[in-house]
Amino acid sequence: MxxxxxxxxxxxxxxxxxxxxxxxxxxxxxxxxxxxxxxxxxxxxxxxxxxxxxxxxxxxxxxxxxxxxxxxxxxxxxxxxxxxxxxxxxxxxxxxxxxxxxxxxxxxxxxxxxxxxxxxxxxxxxxxxxxxxxxxxxxxxxxxxxxxxxxxxxxxxxxxxxxxxxxxxxxxxxxxxxxxxxxxxxxxxxxxxxxxxxxxGGRKPEDGRIDWSQSAQQVYNLIRAVAPPYPGAFTDLNGHRFIVARARLAVPGALRSDLPPGLHVSDNAVFAICGDGRAINIHELRHQHDGGETAVSPAKFAQLIQSHS
Structure with missing residues (x-):
C-alpha cells in the first residue's frame, strides 16, 4: 500500500x-x-x-x-x-x-x-x-x-x-x-x-532602507538581499524615493571618494559613496511614484533631484 x-x-x-x-x-x-x-x-x-x-x-x-x-x-x-x-x-x-x-x-x-x-x-x-x-x-x-x-x-x-x-x-x-x-x-x-x-524574524519593506553611513559591503549585501522580485533597497532624496534594483561594488579607488555618503551622478553614470569611502556602481535605479516604479537614466535622475533642490 x-x-x-x-x-x-x-x-x-x-x-x-x-x-x-x-x-x-x-x-x-x-x-x-x-x-x-x-x-x-x-x-x-x-x-x-x-x-x-x-x-x-x-x-x-x-x-x-x-x-x-x-x-x-x-x-x-x-x-x-x-x-x-x-x-x-x-x-x-x-x-x-x-x-x-x-x-x-x-x-x-x-x-x-x-x-x-x-x-x-x-x-x-x-x-x-x-x-x-x-x-x-x-x-x-x-x-x-x-x-x-x-x-x-x-x-x-x-x-x-x-x-x-x-x-x-x-x-x-x-x-x-x-x-x-x-x-x-x-x-x-x-x-x-x-x-x-x-x-x-520576518522582514518588512521598510527594512530595505539604505543607510549610506554603513560600509559599501554592508550596503551591497542589503541591495542583493532585497533586490527584485523582492521590494528592493531604497533611499529617499529631495522628496523622491529611489530603489537600487541592480548594482556592483566598485573597484577600490575607481571612483571619487571625497564625496559625502549617498547617491551621486557623474559622466552619465549613477554611483553611491558609502561610509567607508568605497563606491557602488548603480546599474539599475528605479523611481517610485504614485503610478508604480519607473527605471530612470542617470540624466533623468539628475533632473529629478535638481528639480527639488
Missing part, C-alpha cells in the same frame, strides 16, 4: 517538493496551501495548480488551527504530514495526526537561520553558503531532528532571488535523496543543536 500524506505547501519549494512526493509514489490525499495575496508580487509557482493537475483535493484555510482543517486532515488518515514553505506554524495536535511523523523543508543549513526568510537573511549577512534542510517538526520553529540537508554556494554578487533558485533545487534534491529511507522507516534523525544556530 502506498504511504499517504497530507502536504502543506506554497511557493516554488512547495511546487517542487510536492512533485517529488508524487514522483516517488506517495499518495497525496490532501494539499493545504494559501490563497494568493492580491497585494503581493506573485513571481513564483502555484502549488494549487500542481495539485489540481493531479486531481488532489486542495484547501486554503486562513487558520491552520481551525477545527475544520483538523477534521479534514484526520479524514485523510495520513502516514506523514509534510510542510514545504507553508507560511504558518502547525499546531502539535495537528502534527500528531500523522501516524509516521511530520516533516518540514527549511531553506537554510539548520540550526543556522531558523525562522523567516532565511535566504534573504543569509545574503544580508554576507554568508558564502546556505542550503535546504528536511527536519522533523516540533513545537519550536525549525527545531526538530535533522533528516537530511544539501548545501549551496552564495557567490559574491548573487541576489537573494538567485540564491533562492539554488535553494529550491537543493530542497528537491534533499527530499528526493532521503525520501526512500524516510518511507522505509530508516532515515537518520540527527540532533538539531539550537545552541549552535540562529533565529531570524
Amino acid at each position: 502506498k504511504p499517504r500524506a497530507v502536504v502543506f505547501a506554497y511557493h516554488n519549494v512547495g511546487v517542487r517538493c510536492l512533485q517529488v512526493l508524487l514522483a516517488r509514489g506517495v499518495d497525496v490525499a490532501l494539499v493545504v496551501t494559501h490563497e494568493d495575496n492580491p497585494s503581493e508580487n506573485i513571481w513564483f509557482g502555484s502549488v494549487a495548480s500542481v495539485a489540481a493537475e493531479h486531481g488532489i483535493d486542495v484547501v486554503t484555510p486562513a487558520d491552520p488551527r481551525s477545527p475544520e482543517l483538523r477534521a479534514a486532515v484526520s479524514a485523510a488518515r495520513p502516514d506523514f504530514i509534510f510542510s514545504f514553505y507553508y507560511r504558518h506554524m502547525l499546531p502539535l495536535d495537528l502534527l500528531a495526526i500523522a501516524a509516521r511523523g511530520a516533516y518540514n523543508m527549511h531553506g537554510s543549513l539548520l540550526p543556522k537561520y531558523r525562522g523567516r526568510v532565511p535566504t534573504n537573511w543569509a545574503v544580508l549577512n554576507g554568508e558564502s553558503e546556505t542550503g535546504a534542510t528536511l527536519h522533523e517538526m516540533a513545537a519550536k520553529p525549525d527545531a526538530g531532528a535533522i533528516i537530511a540537508q544539501t548545501p549551496v554556494p552564495i557567490l559574491p554578487d548573487d541576489t537573494a532571488a538567485q540564491v533562492f533558485d539554488k535553494v529550491t533545487v537543493a530542497a528537491e534534491q534533499t527530499l528526493w535523496r532521503v525520501l526512500p529511507a524516510l518511507l522505509a522507516g530508516e532515515a537518520p534523525h540527527l540532533p538539531n543543536d539550537l545552541s549552535h544556530g540562529s533565529y531570524y
Whole structure:
C-alpha cells in the first residue's frame, strides 16, 4: 500500500517538493496551501495548480488551527504530514495526526537561520553558503531532528532571488535523496543543536532602507538581499524615493571618494559613496511614484533631484 500524506505547501519549494512526493509514489490525499495575496508580487509557482493537475483535493484555510482543517486532515488518515514553505506554524495536535511523523523543508543549513526568510537573511549577512534542510517538526520553529540537508554556494554578487533558485533545487534534491529511507522507516534523525544556530524574524519593506553611513559591503549585501522580485533597497532624496534594483561594488579607488555618503551622478553614470569611502556602481535605479516604479537614466535622475533642490 502506498504511504499517504497530507502536504502543506506554497511557493516554488512547495511546487517542487510536492512533485517529488508524487514522483516517488506517495499518495497525496490532501494539499493545504494559501490563497494568493492580491497585494503581493506573485513571481513564483502555484502549488494549487500542481495539485489540481493531479486531481488532489486542495484547501486554503486562513487558520491552520481551525477545527475544520483538523477534521479534514484526520479524514485523510495520513502516514506523514509534510510542510514545504507553508507560511504558518502547525499546531502539535495537528502534527500528531500523522501516524509516521511530520516533516518540514527549511531553506537554510539548520540550526543556522531558523525562522523567516532565511535566504534573504543569509545574503544580508554576507554568508558564502546556505542550503535546504528536511527536519522533523516540533513545537519550536525549525527545531526538530535533522533528516537530511544539501548545501549551496552564495557567490559574491548573487541576489537573494538567485540564491533562492539554488535553494529550491537543493530542497528537491534533499527530499528526493532521503525520501526512500524516510518511507522505509530508516532515515537518520540527527540532533538539531539550537545552541549552535540562529533565529531570524520576518522582514518588512521598510527594512530595505539604505543607510549610506554603513560600509559599501554592508550596503551591497542589503541591495542583493532585497533586490527584485523582492521590494528592493531604497533611499529617499529631495522628496523622491529611489530603489537600487541592480548594482556592483566598485573597484577600490575607481571612483571619487571625497564625496559625502549617498547617491551621486557623474559622466552619465549613477554611483553611491558609502561610509567607508568605497563606491557602488548603480546599474539599475528605479523611481517610485504614485503610478508604480519607473527605471530612470542617470540624466533623468539628475533632473529629478535638481528639480527639488
